[in-house]
Amino acid sequence: MPDSPDLLVIGECVADIVRLPGAPDRTHPRGSPANVAYGLAGLGRSTTLITQLGPDPDGRLIAEHLASAGVRVLDDGSGAPTPTATVDLDEAGRATYTFEIGWTLGTVAWSGEPPRHVHTGSLATALDPGADTVLDLVESLRPAATVSYDPNVRPALMGDHARAVRRAERWAALSDIVKASDEDLRWLYPDDTSETAAERWLRSGPAVVLVTRGAGGATAFLPGGTVGADAPPVRVVDTVGAGDAFMSAALHALASYGLLGGRARARLRSLDATVLGDVLRHAVASAAVTVGRAGALPPDEEELAAALTGVPVRERQTLQGCPRPHHDR
Template identity: 45%
Template sequence: MDLETDPHVLAIGEALVDIVSPASNPSAATEIPGGSPANVAMTLGRLGRNVALQTWIGRDPRGDVITKHFGDSHVFITPESCGADRTPTALATLDENGAASYTFDLEWAPASPIRVADTARVVHAGSIATVIEPGGPAVLDALVAARQHAIITYDPNARPAIMGSPEESLATVNKFVAVSDVVKVSDEDIAWLTGGRPVEDVLRDWLTMGPAIVIVTRGKTGALAHTVSGVRRAAVPADVEVVDTVGAGDSFMGGIIDALWSLGLVGAMSRSALHAIEDDQVRAILDRASAISDITVSRAGANPPWLSELAGMR
């Protein structure tokens, strides 16, 4: 892929090595490349989309593992990504239900300004890289500049262990919501960020800030989408046996972007159409993202499906 000539998705944010430790057997820890924006990029690469990742990793063995892991899923990691002193890690401890909690060793200091090629039609950011210094403000600046040629997608994907207080984090999250066209958030994120405000109240407030669509994932209850055009649509949850939830929200976010691309709702020229989105289009987005996430939770780790695995689903 040539970033200067090929329309593509650019994901901006952390890539790291997840050290996954089952609660029942901590000595059985395994090291797996991850990171929320990186997993979004991996989902899109496996679905056949042109996708690049702007991240911050070291030129070390773990950095090499990340480069190969995401490269094998057709993610192009930008040359500017390899300037960290060491590659970040996250200790992911799984409980008896397969849910993960994280402890981070992370540096996020990408070169500023972050370069975004004019051929990017979607620019995605989220999670840790948007809220920690010194890189967070550079990510926000990159999204503001990219609005001239791309739609902006955003997932707060809160990590309380590293993000500081909910109040401080919400103030930063709101800045990113205001420059985004599509926001995806989990109900757990909303509860932590807002002290338990009703989900629909938060969605209504965020829609007044600028996004065309806000989608909240609610675990086994299914996703809920609200749009500035007045659509209110809930996804019908599938009956899926959950192995673990690692990467589930990221694959859902990747599915949203994949569906937007299929619908032609990418690039700055589509912003007005996105703000006028109709119910059948919202349903198609939720169905696509849900099908992708359902496969991810049905197997261990952040392992989103390849395009061939989606034939005939939803």
């Protein structure tokens, strides 16, 4: 294998068939983890994606798309069809999904030095039997790498609700950085506020829990406080890939501060509010660029730098009942 990447992403690629009112269908290379990998590579990060691509036109389309950003793709070689999803966009650009997805990721041998950071989530951590393969691989890499997780809930594919919650909680406890939308948390915990749900996850072990709120910006929960960033005004074209653009920019900013990697875990668990505010600014600005144009197209370095103006950071607030975990997982 070539030199190990700064960042490893594990998860599905999906060929999205986009349907707009009054327009012909269009096929786009997507999938939440693939979007994150694409965004990271576009921001100059050495990135590898472990995934499952079929020997079909959709698989070739996605492979070419990822290669265009510099993502190295490790396919499990199973020959399973490339997953597809139909994305129906309404006149406001809001997306609803219909999936035809199987996730049977086989074992992908890892050799050489481990990556500094591993990101996963979405269907790759929710669908059997591939979810078990992902869990085993992340656990094997975790001693040397920090871990991030985004549940990216797709209710139609999550199966039994109680089991989905248990699985999400296991991943949250395994991770150093967790990102979820307020919609994800409402589905997982319908009787709780997103704040209560984020605090529960924070107590289980992560250094920080990031909650996105669409036009309401984002809030980062860490032991003892929160940091918030407001979303800049933007004309929304569509919301596809906004959360993935947020995630890739957050990881990019954390890497710039030297806060990724097993050796940086202690520093990550002592995050300064000013640093975390800057991380949020990068993430929110990236999402704003993405929703302002069609498709899951996150900004590159130049575009992100230009978008960073006008994203204020709110004052840090004190939280009650969120002590730092006693264990350093």
